[in-house]
Amino acid sequence: FISAPHAGPEAGLEIRDGAVLVSAGGVIEKCDWSVRSAEEARAVFGVGEEVGVRTLGEGEGNGFWFPGFVDTHIHAPQYPNTGIFGQSTLLDWLETYTFPLESSLGNPNSPLYTSHPTHNAPTDPLTRAKQIYRRVISRTLASGTTTAAYYATIHVEATNALADLALELGQRALIGRVCMDEARTCPEYYRDESTEVSMANSRACVEHCRTLDPSGERIKPILTPRFAPSCQLSTLTALARLAKQEHLMVQTHISETTSEIEMVRRMFPDSDSYAAVYDDAGLLGEKTILAHAVHLSKEERALVRERKAKVAHCPASNSALGSGYCPVRTLLEEGIDVGLGTDVSGGFSLSVLEAVRQAYLVSRTVAYHAGGNTKYNIGLAEGLHLATVGGAKVVGMEGRMGAFREGMLWDVQEVGLGRVDGNGKGESSAVDLFGWEFWEEKVAKWVWNGDDRNVKRVWIGGRLVHGQD
Numbered sequence: 001f002i003s004a005p006h007a008g009p010e011a012g013l014e015i016r017d018g019a020v021l022v023s024a025g026g027v028i029e030k031c032d033w034s035v036r037s038a039e040e041a042r043a044v045f046g047v048g049e050e051v052g053v054r055t056l057g058e059g060e061g062n063g064f065w066f067p068g069f070v071d072t073h074i075h076a077p078q079y080p081n082t083g084i085f086g087q088s089t090l091l092d093w094l095e096t097y098t099f100p101l102e103s104s105l106g107n108p109n110s111p112l113y114t115s116h117p118t119h120n121a122p123t124d125p126l127t128r129a130k131q132i133y134r135r136v137i138s139r140t141l142a143s144g145t146t147t148a149a150y151y152a153t154i155h156v157e158a159t160n161a162l163a164d165l166a167l168e169l170g171q172r173a174l175i176g177r178v179c180m181d182e183a184r185t186c187p188e189y190y191r192d193e194s195t196e197v198s199m200a201n202s203r204a205c206v207e208h209c210r211t212l213d214p215s216g217e218r219i220k221p222i223l224t225p226r227f228a229p230s231c232q233l234s235t236l237t238a239l240a241r242l243a244k245q246e247h248l249m250v251q252t253h254i255s256e257t258t259s260e261i262e263m264v265r266r267m268f269p270d271s272d273s274y275a276a277v278y279d280d281a282g283l284l285g286e287k288t289i290l291a292h293a294v295h296l297s298k299e300e301r302a303l304v305r306e307r308k309a310k311v312a313h314c315p316a317s318n319s320a321l322g323s324g325y326c327p328v329r330t331l332l333e334e335g336i337d338v339g340l341g342t343d344v345s346g347g348f349s350l351s352v353l354e355a356v357r358q359a360y361l362v363s364r365t366v367a368y369h370a371g372g373n374t375k376y377n378i379g380l381a382e383g384l385h386l387a388t389v390g391g392a393k394v395v396g397m398e399g400r401m402g403a404f405r406e407g408m409l410w411d412v413q414e415v416g417l418g419r420v421d422g423n424g425k426g427e428s429s430a431v432d433l434f435g436w437e438f439w440e441e442k443v444a445k446w447v448w449n450g451d452d453r454n455v456k457r458v459w460i461g462g463r464l465v466h467g468q469d
């Protein structure tokens, strides 16, 4: 059992042999770190043959259990565009690549079909949405993502289909219908006509999620104003009212690029800052997830901290779109909760493991520009912490996942690094072990070179959702 339950730059991994008893409902009932065999586990937990036992370890493909990843920021409809961003930056990327693709999930006249003549224009955009969403969920599950905070599109039916599919395939998901209705920034082919329409459509999606899963443990609705420039002020304030009335989570983007910040300054002259726009509307609270937060001022960070809003750090996207370097250490030191996001398809990979790598690399650059001050480094254990425990805080599941502790959910990936074989043959694996590595070293090799071939099985709430039983 390997996990990264402790925070901070000095915190290491927790690497333990032992046994865990999981209830049929998927909750960890007991942990015992002295047990070394299936027989001992049965004896210690007092269970007989009616309870299945699964063993794992060295000699069994170098397997270990690791908490499932939390992707705190991912755009499900953008998945077909991963890797397609050219040399664009945020605002032209949205217009060139993103709005055409997103609109095609609900609008049969989407410009995507004219720009890509060989594209099979669907008679039914909903069918297309379902195809894309099934693939996103399957592929993220296969990469160890057990919980994802999704942005969908503006379309109610397609957004509800995303919720249906997440429930069917077993992924914990926050489902956000994207709100955009500001005519100055949103194309006519892809926007809500008014605040009233925005709100009615948002309510419809909230209702749908709550009907699917009244507990909100698996499928949770989340209000999703795309970002300040794409929403009318009346929509931002109406969403804030709805969030308060219905105790809903909120997600949006903040301070990703300098040209976006300039645009916000022009469009919202009455607010002191980008963060203040959201705060003035009433949208900043402890159930709010802010993506990027690359360029927040000290005053804005203090406000975010004061309101207990969370940050989704999206390093792959920030580097790909040239948005800048998020000062993660500064956010953490100032007391802001941070998780990792892939930000597909601003981010080029749906793998949270890739986000861990990119968070590490970006932090080295931040440290370099701070005169080589190593306190800015986000190392492997801390990156994995943000990908699990940090993410759990961001999505409102603090203390429920991210470690092997009694009472926590069995949201777990079984990682296998491949068998050692002196001839370089054996299972296909991106990780090549030589047989002498310590577990810390194996984990380092996994983080830097691992991929979905190393994710052998995934359980969510005890249900096997990926891999062989």
Ligand code: GUN
Pocket: 075, 090, 094, 098, 226, 227, 253, 256, 317, 343, 346
């Ligand atoms: N800002 C507004 N919309 C988006 C989006 O889809 N992706 C990213 N990365 N930033 C945004």
Ligand code: FE
Pocket: 073, 075, 253, 291, 343, 346
């Ligand atoms: Fe995003």
